[in-house]
Amino acid sequence: MNRFLLTSAFLLVAVPAAFAVEQAPPGWPQLPPKAPVSAVKLVEPHLHVNRAGKGAPRIALTFDACMGKTDPRILSTLIEQRIPATIFVTARWLRTNPDALAAFLAHPDLFELENHGQNHIPAVDIPTKVYGIAAAGSPQAVAQEVKGGADAMLAAGIPQPRWFRGATAKYSLSAIAEIRGMGYRIAGYSVNGDSGSLLPAKLVEKQYASARDGDVIISHINQPTHAAGEGVAASILALKAKGVQFVRLQDIPEQGDDDTTN
Numbered sequence: 272m273n274r275f276l277l278t279s280a281f282l283l284v285a286v287p288a289a290f291a292v293e294q295a296p297p298g299w300p301q302l303p304p305k306a307p308v309s310a311v312k313l314v315e316p317h318l319h320v321n322r323a324g325k326g327a328p329r330i331a332l333t334f335d336a337c338m339g340k341t342d343p344r345i346l347s348t349l350i351e352q353r354i355p356a357t358i359f360v361t362a363r364w365l366r367t368n369p370d371a372l373a374a375f376l377a378h379p380d381l382f383e384l385e386n387h388g389q390n391h392i393p394a395v396d397i398p399t400k401v402y403g404i405a406a407a408g409s410p411q412a413v414a415q416e417v418k419g420g421a422d423a424m425l426a427a428g429i430p431q432p433r434w435f436r437g438a439t440a441k442y443s444l445s446a447i448a449e450i451r452g453m454g455y456r457i458a459g460y461s462v463n464g465d466s467g468s469l470l471p472a473k474l475v476e477k478q479y480a481s482a483r484d485g486d487v488i489i490s491h492i493n494q495p496t497h498a499a500g501e502g503v504a505a506s507i508l509a510l511k512a513k514g515v516q517f518v519r520l521q522d523i524p525e526q527g528d529d530d531t532t533n
């Protein structure tokens with residue numbers, strides 16, 4: 272009986288509320304049909320590099336420099352330990368981090384710099400939100416996000432990027448096809464090292480420790496105040512101690528889901 276009453280009460284409240292949102296008041300122009308957010312199919316592709324097979328496991332470290340600053344704990348560890356890595360930079364980040372950019376460019380043997388977009392807008396060509404961030408929303412806006420990122424890189428003296436990773440690492444399949452048509456491979460990942468730089472250091476270390484031969488780890492190098500960066504720096508040392516062979520995306524063949532790579 273109680274359950275019945277509760278259900279009825281819910282229906283009585285919920286149905287009129289739904290109509291109030293979807294229907295225009297009498298005399299107003301008809302509202303255009305709106306696709307529900309759940310109808311926008313997004314993918315978060317995996318990426319692996321070819322496994323070494325025998326001997327030391329091969330792992331690709333990738334770092335996103337979305338905006339904001341640079342984490343000196345991670346940058347100095349990479350340089351001092353001579354660890355190769357692939358860094359995805361945005362035009363936004365480049366504008367405010369000239370010193371870190373100089374450090375990357377001073378070590379071309381260690382750092383491959385690739386395209387993370389112009390304004391850190393998800394590369395989705397349909398109007399929607401990803402983690403609360405408004406997506407590009409059209410093919411033209413996706414193209415601008417990709418091209419704007421590359422233009423800023425070239426203007427900063429960085430070689431032409433060959434890889435793109437969009438903000439949030441989620442895409443519509445049509446946006447993937449579009450970006451591929453612009454000549455890029457799209458960088459997914461296979462191990463989420465820091466969950467957007469939000470993990471405590473110990474959990475970051477657990478994520479990194481789970482990496483196996485052929486894995487591509489994603490983390491962030493733009494959050495110097497977060498505890499995650501401490502975990503990233505410690506994890507790099509732990510992988511090195513295990514004898515891991517670090518590779519950059521440009522150095523090794525790979526396999527990506529959803530037609531993101533060749």
Ligand SMILES: [Zn+2]
Pocket residue numbers: 335336337387391437438439
């Ligand atoms: Zn990012």
